[in-house]
Amino acid sequence: MSLELKKRIITSLFLLTLLFLMFSYSFIMIISSIVIGLISWIEFYALISKIVKKDDVKSQILRFLYKSFSLFYLSILVFLVISIKLISLNLYFVLIYSLLVAIMSDIGGLVVGKIFKGKKLSKISPNKTLSGSLGSFIFSLFLVPFFLEYFNDYNILIIILFTLTISFASQLGDLFISLLKRKAKVKDTSDILPGHGGILDRIDGIIFAIPVGLLIFSI
Numbered sequence: 001m002s003l004e005l006k007k008r009i010i011t012s013l014f015l016l017t018l019l020f021l022m023f024s025y026s027f028i029m030i031i032s033s034i035v036i037g038l039i040s041w042i043e044f045y046a047l048i049s050k051i052v053k054k055d056d057v058k059s060q061i062l063r064f065l066y067k068s069f070s071l072f073y074l075s076i077l078v079f080l081v082i083s084i085k086l087i088s089l090n091l092y093f094v095l096i097y098s099l100l101v102a103i104m105s106d107i108g109g110l111v112v113g114k115i116f117k118g119k120k121l122s123k124i125s126p127n128k129t130l131s132g133s134l135g136s137f138i139f140s141l142f143l144v145p146f147f148l149e150y151f152n153d154y155n156i157l158i159i160i161l162f163t164l165t166i167s168f169a170s171q172l173g174d175l176f177i178s179l180l181k182r183k184a185k186v187k188d189t190s191d192i193l194p195g196h197g198g199i200l201d202r203i204d205g206i207i208f209a210i211p212v213g214l215l216i217f218s219i
Contacts, residue, residue, distance in 0.1 A: 108139025
């Protein structure tokens with residue numbers, strides 16, 4: 001086993017443990033959400049700084065807008081996650097479900113994409129394939145049978161449609177951050193997570209999936 005693979009496995013175990021603790025203890029959820037949101041924002045702004053390098057007025061305004069919007073978006077997302085954990089049980093299940101759909105989409109894209117390879121999905125990220133995208137949708141649907149009892153107000157076809165929509169949003173988030181990394185000419189958003197890159201590398205799909213999941217289930 002290579003050193004890089006060992007790092008990846010150890011980091012994955014740490015992240016899974018943290019995720020379990022976050023959803024088991026409110027104070028860990030609050031602290032971790034704030035820290036993750038802050039680090040993600042720093043990594044995002046670092047990417048923008050590499051992309052918009054000039055110091056003219058237009059570039060400064062662009063950096064300020066990106067900085068402000070990303071900070072606002074992540075702050076609202078962190079606030080929603082913390083509030084839902086403390087206040088709303090129904091939305092709490094939607095939050096967990098959206099998170100798991102994003103994770104399963106990521107796993108499905110990686111596993112199926114590696115096995116079947118095939119045509120590239122986009123020039124944005126050469127490692128992503130059409131088969132991987134299909135795998136993301138399929139793996140996300142594996143969750144439906146386990147959550148039917150929590151969403152008994154919905155028809156199973158509606159739940160499937162919602163699940164596919166959340167998976168699609170997660171994949172878009174992944175592609176968006178990949179586009180920024182490509183423009184910034186970097187492989188990872190940072191090296192804070194050994195074997196995985198940055199925090200933003202791990203939650204790029206999640207920060208898109210959760211808002212979409214909360215929105216469509218609420219509507």
